[in-house]
Amino acid sequence: MIETPADTHLESRNVAPGKCRRLLLMDGHYYLYRSFFAIRGLTNSRGEPTNAIYGFVKSLRRMLSDIKPNYAAVVWDAGLPSRRTQLQPEYKQHREEMPEQLEVQQEPIRQLLPLIGIASVFLENTEADDLIASYVMAALEKKMDCVVATNDKDIMQLVREGVSIYSTAKSNTGNGKSGYTLLGVPEVRSKWGVDPSLIADVLALTGDSVDNIRGVPGIGGKTAAKWINKYGSLSELMNARDLDPKVQEKVEASRKLIEANRQMVALDLNLPLPMPIERMTLFPRYPELIASLRRCGFRSLTAEVEEEAARMANVRPLIGEPSVEIESGVERNAEIEQQQRKKILAAPATTQGELF
Numbered sequence: 001m002i003e004t005p006a007d008t009h010l011e012s013r014n015v016a017p018g019k020c021r022r023l024l025l026m027d028g029h030y031y032l033y034r035s036f037f038a039i040r041g042l043t044n045s046r047g048e049p050t051n052a053i054y055g056f057v058k059s060l061r062r063m064l065s066d067i068k069p070n071y072a073a074v075v076w077d078a079g080l081p082s083r084r085t086q087l088q089p090e091y092k093q094h095r096e097e098m099p100e101q102l103e104v105q106q107e108p109i110r111q112l113l114p115l116i117g118i119a120s121v122f123l124e125n126t127e128a129d130d131l132i133a134s135y136v137m138a139a140l141e142k143k144m145d146c147v148v149a150t151n152d153k154d155i156m157q158l159v160r161e162g163v164s165i166y167s168t169a170k171s172n173t174g175n176g177k178s179g180y181t182l183l184g185v186p187e188v189r190s191k192w193g194v195d196p197s198l199i200a201d202v203l204a205l206t207g208d209s210v211d212n213i214r215g216v217p218g219i220g221g222k223t224a225a226k227w228i229n230k231y232g233s234l235s236e237l238m239n240a241r242d243l244d245p246k247v248q249e250k251v252e253a254s255r256k257l258i259e260a261n262r263q264m265v266a267l268d269l270n271l272p273l274p275m276p277i278e279r280m281t282l283f284p285r286y287p288e289l290i291a292s293l294r295r296c297g298f299r300s301l302t303a304e305v306e307e308e309a310a311r312m313a314n315v316r317p318l319i320g321e322p323s324v325e326i327e328s329g330v331e332r333n334a335e336i337e338q339q340q341r342k343k344i345l346a347a348p349a350t351t352q353g354e355l356f
Helices: 028-038 051-067 082-087 100-116 128-141 153-158 185-192 196-206 221-231 234-239 245-253 255-265 286-296 299-313 334-342
Strands: 022-027 071-075 119-121 145-149 163-167 181-183 325-327 330-332
Touching: 022 028, 022 051, 022 128, 028 051, 028 100, 028 128, 051 100, 051 163, 051 286, 051 299, 071 128, 082 255, 100 119, 100 286, 128 145, 128 153, 153 163, 153 185, 153 196, 181 185, 185 196, 196 221, 196 234, 196 255, 221 234, 234 255, 245 255, 286 299
Parallel strands: 022 071, 022 145, 071 119, 145 163
Antiparallel strands: 163 181, 325 330
């Protein structure tokens, strides 16, 4: 499903002839939780919590500045797929409910996304990592580069030429001045001890305690990577006739579990896409965004966006012929974009559809 399609794009992100286009996919729930726990005690003038909203918006704006994508979307979890719960009914059953002070901030964040100019997508009974994986494969087919902002270990298996993971963790960025890094094949291989394409094989052996997936008793990440590297893949390991007796014993005792785990950690690569990538272009609705940020009480962030809006108001369109998109019977073209720019600094103190 599509929650908040972006209308058009930032002119500064038009694709130069011959230059590869770039898609940014943000793991919505990961950044939702990360923002909530990273910033505590922030409220608006009415005493309503705004810490997750502030952290989420700051994180999103930062990665847009870092990556400068041509297309971008926030991807959300929307339930668990039956193929996983049927295989292992206990899958993710141990997870705690979302804290109430975080839950009340989730909808305001989603309301802000179209104002920032970002698409927001999900599929019913589908986890974000599966939908992200399907978008990644679709982007590769279109010869696009793809950057995924997440800390989900399952997504690491997608890394290859043209696909990287956006990270601001100090353990990944080191002393780099940029404050972020893009994890590619060498970085993922260094972390996991195997190529990204073999991460699912490792997880089939170790399981994943975060998702309540049991692993083979006594097998940790280093041992699993050692076995996979030695035999080339999980399939080769499971069918090898020259296994060490101790290894053979563990494999045979847990064969059904390993086979089920391998299906559990496999990502769906061909899900129906709720929004075409070409519609994930960016163009902030500055007047409404500024009004909403004021309403939240984010003074410094509001000033930052106002300054950006002023700069963008002076940017001349880089398009030649008017671009027309038919959406719900409404023609959106370059003239509408020009009108939007003229209103950029006219943000009212309040606006319809306020966050609170």
